[in-house]
Amino acid sequence: LLNRRALEGYEKYLGSDHPNTLIAVNNLALVLREQGRYDESEVMNRRALQGYEECFGSDHPNTLMAVNNLALMLREQGRYEESETMNRRALE
Template sequence: MTLQEAVLTDRERLVGIHHLDTLIVRNNLALSYQQAGRTDEAITLQIAVLIDCERVLGPEHPDTLTARSNLAVGYREAGRTTEATTLLEAVLTDRERILGPEHPDTLTARNNLATTYADNGRTTEATTLLEAVLTDRERILGPEHPSTLTARNNLASAYSQAGRTAEATALLEAVLTDFERILGPEHPDSITTRNNLAVTRRRAGP
């Protein structure tokens, strides 16, 4: 992260704080803050990046929509689920209109919104949306694409939260087999899925 901060300082000095390359570095640094659990710093930086993207690129530019989506995910990670939901619903509407309903970024927006619905306890809406995301990703990207496997994993988690543990367990077992075969047993996605499967089996009981 220290290296990213140094790169940002250099970019700001050489090309200015509003240059597209600088905005990209600032966005990446915000994501690193988020992954490190520095949520307040991440959100502060993401808000600044979004404001600059809207002013420099326009409110409907794909990079602006990405910045808005990143801020929404930051809100969700910070537990600010109402703000996250409102922003993600707007991002999905814009991406469907500007990029089309089947664009990968649109599918990602739909997935992020569904995950936030699940966090809010809106399991029926989350499940319906995630089933649609999975169907689209299987058709557009193929059944073994990492994004498709992630969608399957997210749907299984929604099933588990909704008490549909048998369906969740069956789906997670299949996803884990695919992740281990395609990405390897020690890949982070394989480890996460293995953990999700263990949690779901505990919920199901003996």
């Protein structure tokens, strides 16, 4: 995957917690979700969410976007209660 190589480059030169690296993590999560690779997507989604929370706080638009992306991925898997929890978190 081109996205995975891009992520590796960001991690190497900017570090794993840099905002641009987190964007690459989020993008990879989206690609994996579209491919139906939900387990891998979830790992990347949660990594992006944690990184955004640590970098920007829980109310930043990037953090809220990551919450929403995770909720969508959970819903697509039929994990409705977990998805609802994430959606409510985004609204609080």
